[in-house]
Amino acid sequence: MSLTSGPGPGWLLFSFGMGLVSGSKCPNNCQCQAQEVICTGLQLTEYPSDIPLNTRRLYLNNNSIRFLPAMNLGLLSDLVYLDCRNNLIQEVMDYTFVGVFRLIYLDLSFNNLTLISPYSFSVLSNLVQLNISNNPHLLSLNKYTFANTSSLRYLDLRNTGLQTLDHAAFQNLITLQTLYLSGNPWKCNCSFLDFTIYLIVSHLNHPDELNATCVEPTELVGWPITQVGNPLRYMCITHLDRQDYIFLLLIGFCIFSAGTVAAWLTGVCAVLYQNARRKSSEDEAEDEHGQRVEVSRRIFQRGVDSGHDGFPQLI
Ligand SMILES: *[C@@H]1O[C@H](CO)[C@@H](O)[C@H](O)[C@H]1NC(C)=O
Ligand SMILES: *[C@@H]1O[C@H](CO)[C@@H](O)[C@H](O)[C@H]1NC(C)=O
Ligand SMILES: *[C@@H]1O[C@H](CO)[C@@H](O)[C@H](O)[C@H]1NC(C)=O
Ligand SMILES: *[C@@H]1O[C@H](CO)[C@@H](O)[C@H](O)[C@H]1NC(C)=O
Ligand SMILES: *[C@@H]1O[C@H](CO)[C@@H](O)[C@H](O)[C@H]1NC(C)=O
Ligand SMILES: *[C@@H]1O[C@H](CO)[C@@H](O)[C@H](O)[C@H]1NC(C)=O
Numbered sequence: 001m002s003l004t005s006g007p008g009p010g011w012l013l014f015s016f017g018m019g020l021v022s023g024s025k026c027p028n029n030c031q032c033q034a035q036e037v038i039c040t041g042l043q044l045t046e047y048p049s050d051i052p053l054n055t056r057r058l059y060l061n062n063n064s065i066r067f068l069p070a071m072n073l074g075l076l077s078d079l080v081y082l083d084c085r086n087n088l089i090q091e092v093m094d095y096t097f098v099g100v101f102r103l104i105y106l107d108l109s110f111n112n113l114t115l116i117s118p119y120s121f122s123v124l125s126n127l128v129q130l131n132i133s134n135n136p137h138l139l140s141l142n143k144y145t146f147a148n149t150s151s152l153r154y155l156d157l158r159n160t161g162l163q164t165l166d167h168a169a170f171q172n173l174i175t176l177q178t179l180y181l182s183g184n185p186w187k188c189n190c191s192f193l194d195f196t197i198y199l200i201v202s203h204l205n206h207p208d209e210l211n212a213t214c215v216e217p218t219e220l221v222g223w224p225i226t227q228v229g230n231p232l233r234y235m236c237i238t239h240l241d242r243q244d245y246i247f248l249l250l251i252g253f254c255i256f257s258a259g260t261v262a263a264w265l266t267g268v269c270a271v272l273y274q275n276a277r278r279k280s281s282e283d284e285a286e287d288e289h290g291q292r293v294e295v296s297r298r299i300f301q302r303g304v305d306s307g308h309d310g311f312p313q314l315i
Contacts, residue, residue: 025052026050026052027050027051032052035078036059037052037055037059038059039059040062040063041061041062042063043063043064044060044064044065045064047067051075055076056079057080058082060084062085062086063086064088065084065089066087066090067089067090067091068089068096070098070099073097074098074099074100075099077100077101077102078102080102080103080104081103082107084106084111085108086109086111087110088111089113090111091114092115092117095122098123101124101125102126103124104126104129105127106130107129108131110133110134110135112137114135114137115138121145122147123148125148125150128151129153129154130149130152132160133158133159133160136159137161139160140163141157143169146170147172148172149172150173150174152175153177154177154178155180156180158180158181158182158183158208159183160183161185163185163187164187164189165195170195176202176204177204177205178206179206180206180207180208181212182213185216186213186215186225188216188217188228189216190232190236197229200230212224213225214228
């Protein structure tokens with residue numbers, strides 16, 4: 001059978017075009033209706049192909065997907081809702097969502113995220129709700145991660161490995177209302193101070209605030225991070241940098257040197273004074289001695305004079 005017999009390349013092209021334009025296809029075993037595609041719990045290990053291009057809501061939750069391909073995702077330019085809960089996604093690379101710039105809802109909870117590249121969400125200026133909770137291997141977030149997600153209202157960062165956050169990461173989140181931070185091993189050191197102050201002044205909702213506590217240092221273990229701003233400020237204000245120590249050392253040295261010089265001068269003065277006094281008292285003593293000599297001479301003379309009266313045995 002040759003290729004020219006049968007339906008023919010024209011038909012193939014036509015059906016491909018139809019599939020692409022009308023979105024009439026549906027991934028195997030998924031349910032597709034009214035711009036909504038549901039592929040929940042199908043044990044998918046890859047992002048499914050044949051997702052209708054006009055899809056607005058896509059459910060990929062409860063699968064074993066490891067990677068979100070930016071190219072395929074980028075075809076869904078009407079997508080506003082993407083649920084990737086309960087998968088095995090490890091990394092979100094820069095510009096993964098560059099084609100789905102209308103996204104309003106993004107759920108990446110219960111994955112195995114270790115890295116979110118700083119430009120991952122860079123075009124998601126319509127995003128309202130972002131959930132990256134329950135990714136225990138996610139240890140840090142870059143301070144530019146949320147630089148362009150300026151419509152964000154709900155941010156869920158529960159149960160990750162985050163130990164600290166840079167308050168600069170929240171600078172552009174002017175519409176943020178609700179922030180979940182519990183279940184993270186927060187390290188409440190002085191680098192964390194600015195973020196805790198931000199939590200105090202920003203008046204966000206923290207529905208889980210009593211469970212968002214410090215695990216370090218020992219003085220602050222169990223303190224909710226929304227309340228730790230003031231004690232931390234108190235601890236960190238008396239904290240000294242290396243320059244401060246050098247400065248204090250220099251001051252100390254100056255005081256020590258000044259003291260030494262002063263002591264030396266005092267010593268010199270004391271010695272001079274003592275010398276002067278000794279000199280004058282020696283003169284006096286000499287005088288006294290002279291007098292005494294005279295007195296004894298007189299006594300002697302008297303003795304000698306009265307020697308005849310039986311006194312010479314005294315001498
Ligand atoms: C998805 O998985 C979670 C946890 O494994 C389970 O609790 C939930 O019922 C599942 N949802 C669906 C729709 O299968
Ligand atoms: C999750 O990520 C960690 C760290 O990269 C890795 O050791 C672990 O095997 C991953 N788990 C799964 C189920 O892929
Ligand atoms: C934010 O958006 C601007 C303009 O679209 C872009 O130049 C910049 O690289 C983006 N920054 C981040 C961190 O995504
Ligand atoms: C984020 O996801 C978790 C688990 O899927 C869920 O319990 C939580 O309600 C979600 N948070 C928000 C703000 O939707
Ligand atoms: C505070 O803890 C964080 C997270 O472990 C660390 O990156 C940072 O260097 C620490 N800062 C100070 C001042 O110790
Ligand atoms: C805090 O954690 C406890 C125990 O893990 C849990 O029972 C409680 O519901 C949590 N509270 C909030 C507000 O998340």
